[in-house]
Amino acid sequence: MPEPDTDAGSGPRPGAGGTRPTSRDVARAAGVSQATVSLVLGDKWRGRVSERTARAVRVAAGDLGYRPNLAARSLRLGATRTALLVVPALTHEYFARVYAGAAEVADAHGFGVVLYPSPAGVGPARDPFGSARTAIDGVIASSMAADALAAIGDGGLPLVMLDSDPDVPGGPPTVNLAVADGLRQVTRHLLGLGHRRVAHIAADVDTWTFRVRTEAVTAELAAAGLPPAPRRLSALDVTAARDAAVAALTAPGPRPTALLCDDDILAAGACKGARALGLRIPQDVSVSGFDDLALSSALDPELTTVRLPAESIGRHGMTALLALLAGRPAPPVELPLTLVPRASTASAPRG
Amino acid sequence: MPEPDTDAGSGPRPGAGGTRPTSRDVARAAGVSQATVSLVLGDKWRGRVSERTARAVRVAAGDLGYRPNLAARSLRLGATRTALLVVPALTHEYFARVYAGAAEVADAHGFGVVLYPSPAGVGPARDPFGSARTAIDGVIASSMAADALAAIGDGGLPLVMLDSDPDVPGGPPTVNLAVADGLRQVTRHLLGLGHRRVAHIAADVDTWTFRVRTEAVTAELAAAGLPPAPRRLSALDVTAARDAAVAALTAPGPRPTALLCDDDILAAGACKGARALGLRIPQDVSVSGFDDLALSSALDPELTTVRLPAESIGRHGMTALLALLAGRPAPPVELPLTLVPRASTASAPRG
C-alpha cells in the first residue's frame, strides 16, 4: 500500500498549518507501535518498556509537537476529567474567586474546570448548560435557585452544590459558608455599638444563601429584645440599593442609625443614598456590608464587612466532586466567616 | 495520586436506569438503524427519511432521554464547536463582560465558549491552557503580553487577539478598542477644564493596551504645548494606586491639579490618596478613570471615566473567530469609545 507520508522524523513541525500529529505519527517516528506510545506517554510503562525506547518515544513526541486528541481520549475512557462550574454571574468578584479555588484543586488532580455563567440559574431542562456544550464528568453549582437545581439534577451527573440549602433530604452534597453566623456577627457588632434602629437592605434574590441572611438578622435582633429590622429589597445593584437606602432613611418614624446590607455592592449604594440625604458615615449612620470585595476597601470610608473565603469554598467544592467521582461520599462542609470591622460603622449617635 | 477513579462515567447511575443511552439504543427503540437516528437528529433527513420514521426516532430519543456523546461527535467531526477565551483575570469586571458578548454570538451559531483565566498571560508552552484541558477549535485571547502570545501561537489553532497590537506584521487578526483615542478624549477634557499640571497614574502591566495609553496622553499634552505628565506606576490595585497618588501629590514642585488614571480601579485608589492628604475631589484635585466599571458609579463623587464596550468587543471577537474557522478572512476591527463626564472632574483651582 502506498505511503504518501514524507515526514520521516526529519525535524520539528510545530503549528505549520497541516493536520495535527497523532500518536500513530509519533509511533512511526520512534519506530515503535502506537500502543507503546500510549503506554509511555500515559506513564504506564514501568517494567513494560525499556528506558531507551521510552526516551525515544518522548523525543519523537517532542519533535512532532504531539498533543493528544482530548476528544478521542474522552471517548475511550468514558470520562473527560473536566468539571463544570455553574455560577449565577461572573461580574460578581466572589464567583471569580470561587473559580480560582476550584481550578487549583482540579489542576492538582489532572482535572479541568469549565465555567458556565448562567444569568437565571440555568437554562431549560432540555439543555441546561446552553453555551457550555462541552463533555463533562460532573457539576459544581453555586447559589442556584430551587427550580434551577431540578434542571441540573436531570443531567444525571454527579453534582455538588455551593451556598445552597444543606437540609434537603436526599439532596446533593453541599459546601456552604456559615452565612447565618456571619450575619449574626454583623448584627451583634451593630448592637454592641449601641444601635437600636437597624434597617436591613436585602437582595431581592430567591436563593438559600440570601434567604438565611434575613432569618439570621431577625433572630439575633429578637434575642436582644428588638423588633425585626425594617427590610428593604433591592436588586443586587448600586443604584437600586441607593434608592432602598433613601427609602429606609426617610420612612416615617425615627430614622435608623444603621444600614445592615446583605452584600458589599448594596452597601456601596447605601452609602450613596445616605450621603445624598446629607448624612455622614459613620457619624450619622453606620453601614455594613458582606463579602469583602475589593470594592469595600476602595470606598471611603472603608467598609465594615464580612470576609468570605471564596477560594476556599471553591477548593472544597472541587474536592467534594472528586470524591463523588471516585465513588466516595462527600460529607457536607461549612466554612466559618470572620467579621472585618472597618471605618463605616461607629457608635450610634445619641438622641 | 488517586488512580482508580477512571470509571467515573461508566458506573450505573440510579436515576437514569443504567448507562447513558446511545444513538444505537434509540435506533433499537425506534426500529431503525443507527444511521437513520443520526440523520434525523442531525436535521439532515429532508428527502431521505419519511416524516413518520423521523417522528418515531424523535419520540424514542425523547423517551430514553438521549443526549449525544459530545466526545464521540468531536472525534468524528474533527471539530468541537467550542472556543476558548483566554483572559488575564476574571475578577476584573471588564473580562466578564467580554465573555458575555462572546457567548452571545457563539450561542447563536451553535458554538460554546470556555473560559481560561490565566493569571500571568498563559502558562508554559508545553500546555498553554493549564486547567482548561478541553478540546477546542480556536482561541480568543484578550490583553496578552507578548511572550504569552508566542505560547498560544504554538498551539497551531486559529487565533483572534483582543486589545492587542494590531500592527504586528503577519500577526493574528485583532479586535481592539480605540484606547488611544479614549485617552486623548480624557486628556482634552482635563485640558479644557484648565488643568495644566496633570499626573498620570498608570498600570505597571506590560501589555499593548496599557502601553498605548501613556503614548496617547503624552502626545496630547505635547500638542497643547505641555511637558509629559509625571507618570507613576502602580499595580492594578487600589492600595498601590493610593500610594502612587500620594507620591504624585506630594512630589517636589507645584502640586498636580488632576490625576489621570488608566483604569477605574486605579482611580478609586487615587481618590483615597487625595482624601488622605485632606484634598477635596473635585474642588482641589480632579480624578479621571477608564473602564466605567460598576465601581465608578459607586464611588463618591461618581467617577469621570471612559465607557468601554466590553460586550461588543466580545461579540466582534467571536465573530472574527467564526470567520477564521470558516476559512474567511477576519479584517481588523477598532471600536470607538465615549467619554462619560461625571462629578470627579471640575475646573482647575485658580492659583
Next chain:
DNA sequence: GGCCGGACGTTATACGTAACACCAGGCGGC
C-alpha cells in the same frame, strides 16, 4: 535439554458518532 518466567513489545479491539456508498422497490418514459 526442556521448561519457566521476566523483560519488552505488538496486535487487535472498542468507545459513539457522522457520513459515504450502496440497495430495494416503485413508477414513469420511450
Next chain:
DNA sequence: GCCGCCTGGTGTTACGTATAACGTCCGGCC
C-alpha cells in the same frame, strides 16, 4: 422491456486513543 430516477432507508467505515490479550526473545534452573 429496459433504463433512469426518486423515495426511504441500511451496512460499513473511520476518527485517535487506551488497554486487554497475546507473542517473542533469552537467561537461568532443575
